[in-house]
Amino acid sequence: MTENIDVLIIGGGPAGLAAAVKLWDRGFHSLLILEREKQLGGILRQCIHDGFGLTRFGTTLSGPEYAQRFIDEVREREIPFLTNAAVINIAPDKCVTAATRDGLRKWRAKAVVLAMGCRERTRGALAIPGERPAGVFTAGVAQAYMNLYNRMPAREVVILGSGDIGMIMARRLTLEGAHVQAVFEVLPYPSGLPRNIEQCLNDYNIPLFLSHTVTNIHGSARLTGVTVSEVDSRMKPIPGTEKEYACDTLILSVGLIPENELSLDAGVTLDGRTRGAEVDEFFQTSVPGIFSAGNVLHVHDLVDFVSLEAEALAEGCARYLSTGLPGCTLNIVSDKTVNHTVPMRVSGTQNIALSLRPSRPFRDCRIVVKQEGTEVASKKMKKAIPAEMIQMTIPASKLSGKGDILVSIEAVQTGEETAHRASAGTGASCPSEGD
Ligand SMILES: Cc1cc2nc3c(=O)[nH]c(=O)nc-3n(C[C@H](O)[C@H](O)[C@H](O)COP(=O)(O)OP(=O)(O)OC[C@H]3O[C@@H](n4cnc5c(N)ncnc54)[C@H](O)[C@@H]3O)c2cc1C
CATH class of the missing domain: 3.50.50.60 (FAD/NAD(P)-binding domain)
Incomplete structure (x- = not known):
């Protein structure tokens, strides 16, 4: 029925x-x-x-x-x-x-x-080569073991991905007595929030290596170690940079x-x-x-x-x-400085609450919204990073009834140069910290 x-x-x-x-x-x-x-x-x-x-x-x-x-x-x-x-x-x-x-x-x-x-992206989605031992978890699964079922899943840990859940789990595992050796991030900048880098990694002396990824997984029944390599600007592992890390657990925090x-x-x-x-x-x-x-x-x-x-x-x-x-016939589009916007279509009859993410880190920038070449809204920011969603309002009074609405970020200076410097891995440094 x-x-x-x-x-x-x-x-x-x-x-x-x-x-x-x-x-x-x-x-x-x-x-x-x-x-x-x-x-x-x-x-x-x-x-x-x-x-x-x-x-x-x-x-x-x-x-x-x-x-x-x-x-x-x-x-x-x-x-x-x-x-x-x-x-x-x-x-x-x-x-x-x-x-x-x-x-x-x-x-x-x-x-x-x-x-x-x-849901979390898994090892299968990343296609990391190697054996298929136990001990490879997504951060959320490790979190569920510890926080919902009171089970300790790890002792010697390597974390792949600097997403927020991975960093939160780095702290949680440390507090529960595990040893977290490092967090490796394939991008040249961290993908999680600056506050989590500070509170979950820096406060516990857990190093963050940018432009690095796991290129092999070792172990038969249980994980015994991983190979980590540096990557180039196209995120391809650089031959000769391989380093072995002995560990029993690899935590993946590589996206939702x-x-x-x-x-x-x-x-x-x-x-x-x-x-x-x-x-x-x-x-x-x-x-x-x-x-x-x-x-x-x-x-x-x-x-x-x-x-x-x-x-x-x-x-x-x-x-x-x-x-x-009402019908929503005005499209919101963006150039390559913006990863995405929400919403994607508007009516133009009421103020728009726009959410967006930059496609890469920016410093001293302006988010600019234009319709048919005319600026209809803007927002100045000291820094804009992909980890932080940006919200702004587009006033309906500035919009006309036709023409795409274009969102872009005008940068004075990008944060990428600083991000690359942090990849030396001397500590959990972050290009967006300290602003
Ligand atoms: C591990 C982790 C740590 C986080 N830490 C923070 C933090 O420190 N601070 C912060 O502000 N935010 C944090 N967040 C983000 C925040 O938790 C999420 O943004 C928020 O929970 C999203 O809410 P949601 O309702 O969209 O999704 P969810 O919370 O995921 O809820 C979706 C619900 O839908 C149910 N569902 C799915 N499919 C079906 C179906 N087919 N039938 C019936 N039910 C279904 C699921 O069971 C689930 O209960 C964290 C998120 C994660 C994953």
Whole structure:
């Protein structure tokens, strides 16, 4: 039997919970959150370090504390949710099928909110040559072992990738008695936040080697070591630079991939750069009535922005259900200085909250937004780095009804030169520190 409902929210992490609370407060009570895990909260359940909530709540919280604030709001309002409910299909007509404790269940929704988060890139995706021993984990898996299941997975550790989760795990493993030898990053600059480099690596004397990667994995039953090589400017290993590191664990922190298999089933168009849905300013995807926010839309560094984005989505979704949404015919495009922008299409009828990431580090730069050659918004920045999402507003009053909106970064000086200097590996130095 197919049940009818106004809004189905897929994923009970920070994005799904914030969207549900906002929609409820706007008077939409025919809604349901579907979560495949046994508890609400998303990935934050395993992030027991602090640093969450500074923007949203003005105080620093641990991941479970931040999630609990939203779970409490859901419970206070008695918003319906179903855990142990894995959505297995979304049809383009917004018919959703989930595997639940009561068997397969189906809903036909007026609107669907995609809030499925993302998963980690694995060894398979990197194609590192070598043996296939135990002891190669993604940072999130190691984090789950330690923080959710109270298991110590490592003693001698090498970390590949300077993503935030890897650096947080470098500190966590050190505090639990493991020895973290080094973090190796293939790029000439770190991919995680400066605050994590400072607090998780520098504070514990863990060196960060930029422009380095793991080129071989050794061991049969358990990992016995890895080979690390320097890479050239095209990220190709340089022959003769190989160095062996004896270790029992290799932690991978090499990127997150938005979980969009269900979105593709629903006919949603994905953006090649974000690997999330192409959305307009209301967070509506290419399929009318299907919305997307949070890490499934684009990878965020701070959960506070996930919650704010999901609340903006809820406003758009509420408007879709009540009056309908205006057409969004103005495209936002960028040049090679910008990795991506969200949204990708706008109506020009209201101010736009633009999120973007630079494609490389910049210092003393300006984010410039132009339409038909005329500057419509700009933001001066002392530094802009790929690890930090930038947010700015484009005022509707400056936009005309036609012509692409071009976003670019005008640099005075790039940070790459400094980044290359840090690759000597004498310590956990970072080009964006100390500004
Ligand atoms: C290890 C780690 C450390 C982090 N550290 C920080 C930090 O220090 N500070 C900070 O601000 N941010 C941090 N973040 C980022 C922050 O946690 C994320 O930005 C945030 O959790 C994203 O929220 P989300 O709701 O989009 O996704 P998630 O939290 O991933 O939630 C998605 C939910 O959807 C569910 N789901 C997926 N597919 C389905 C399906 N088919 N059916 C039903 N349910 C489904 C999942 O089970 C999950 O519960 C960290 C992230 C990670 C991974």
